[in-house]
Amino acid sequence: QLQLQESGPGLVKPSETLSLTCTVSGGSISRSSYYWGWIRQPPGKGLEWIGNIHYSGSTYYNPSLKSRVTISVDTSEKQFFLKLSSVTAADTAVYYCGIYCSGDTCFFPNAYDIWGQGTMVTVSS
Amino acid sequence: EIVMTQSPATLSLSPGERATLSCRASQSAGSHFLSWYQHKPGQAPRLLIYGASTRATGIPARFSGSGSGTDFTLTISSLQPEDFAVYYCHQDYNFSWTFGQGTKVEIK
Numbered sequence: 275q276l277q278l279q280e281s282g283p284g285l286v287k288p289s290e291t292l293s294l295t296c297t298v299s300g301g302s303i304s305r306s307s308y309y310w311g312w313i314r315q316p317p318g319k320g321l322e323w324i325g326n327i328h329y330s331g332s333t334y335y336n337p338s339l340k341s342r343v344t345i346s347v348d349t350s351e352k353q354f355f356l357k358l359s360s361v362t363a364a365d366t367a368v369y370y371c372g373i374y375c376s377g378d379t380c381f382f383p384n385a386y387d388i389w390g391q392g393t394m395v396t397v398s399s
Numbered sequence: 400e401i402v403m404t405q406s407p408a409t410l411s412l413s414p415g416e417r418a419t420l421s422c423r424a425s426q427s428a429g430s431h432f433l434s435w436y437q438h439k440p441g442q443a444p445r446l447l448i449y450g451a452s453t454r455a456t457g458i459p460a461r462f463s464g465s466g467s468g469t470d471f472t473l474t475i476s477s478l479q480p481e482d483f484a485v486y487y488c489h490q491d492y493n494f495s496w497t498f499g500q501g502t503k504v505e506i507k
Contacts, residue, residue, distance in 0.1 A: 311496070313444075320501040321436075321444065321487050326494075334494045337400055370443060374496065382449045382456075384491055385434035389443035 276301040278371050278390035286365075286397050292358040296371030296390060303352045304329045309374040310347060310354045311386065314367040322367075326374060327354055361397045368392040401426050401492040403499035411507040418475040420502045422488035427468045432491045435464055435473045438501075439484045447486075448473065478504070 282294035296310070303310070312324040325335040327345045335343050339358070347354040358365060372386040381387070402425040412418055422433070430451035436444040446455045448464035451471055461476040475482055483506050488499040 313498075315438075320485070321438070321489075321498040323489075323496040323498055326496060334496070337495075372444075374491070376491070382446060384432045385446050385449035385455075386436070386444070386489070387446045387449075387455065389445075391443055 276373060276388050278373065278388060280369060280371050280390045280393040282369075282393060282395070284394055284396060286361055286395060287399050288362055288397055289360055292356070292361050292365060292395055292397070294356040294369055294371075294393065294395070296354050296356075298352040298354075303347070303354075304349050306330075307375050307377045307379050309334075309376060310345075311372045311374050312345060312356045313370045313372055313386070315370070315392075316364070316367040324356065324358075324369075363397050366395065366397045368394050400495055401428065401490060401497050403488055403490055403497050405486075405488060405499035405502050407502060408500070409503045409505060411505050412478055413507045414478050414480055416478050418473075418478055418482075418504055420473040420475075420486055420504075422466075422471040422473070422499050424469045424471075424490055424492075426492060428490050428492035430467045430471070433464075433466070433471050434489045436487045436489060437482075437484050438487060444487065475504070 277299045309326040311326040342359045344357040370392045371390045373388040404423045406421045433451040435448040438444040452464045485501045
């Protein structure tokens with residue numbers, strides 16, 4: 275059973291870059307049907323999709339964040355990463371990593387079936 | 400970019416009552432790509448329904464999903480105390496993943 279764990283600084287200063295890591299355990303990261311994603315929830319608001327990365331390295335970003343977001347993967351370390359640049363208070367949120375399995379070979383096709391517990395990131399000076 | 404619109408924003412009901420949550424997509428990606436999640440404070444979101452109508456493993460039968468095209472519904476047939484939470488629909492449309500804004504099911 276795959277498990278995910280987010281890690282990274284809980285406090286980031288305005289205008290700086292937010293950097294988070296999602297570590298995968300319990301299975302392979304290199305499966306062609308998997309997209310590894312980041313989702314966030316600002317306080318008092320709903321879930322917002324940030325972006326996904328396929329193990330091949332193909333990336334897909336929320337258009338509203340695309341200019342500031344970079345998602346990358348290190349398959350040898352079984353980790354994937356989020357970088358969000360030029361952060362403001364509006365980027366304060368709980369950040370989740372998740373696995374989206376695409377296609378009929380998935381146990382739960384076309385859904386985020388595995389999530390990390392989330393990590394709170396506050397943007398403040 | 401696809402937009403998912405959920406209604407109502409808040410549903411105030413008593414335990415034992417039926418909850419009907421609506422989700423409308425601005426474009427149709429097909430029911431295969433529609434999923435529903437339950438989210439409680441301090442917890443990770445939990446997959447309830449995928450493919451618009453199939454319950455994930457361990458999800459009680461009181462949860463059901465329906466719909467096609469651009470209109471989808473999540474029904475909780477008889478609310479249990481543990482069902483009071485926020486529910487999100489989600490769709491993958493042409494490699495753009497979008498969540499609805501959520502429906503909060505609260506105790507009346």
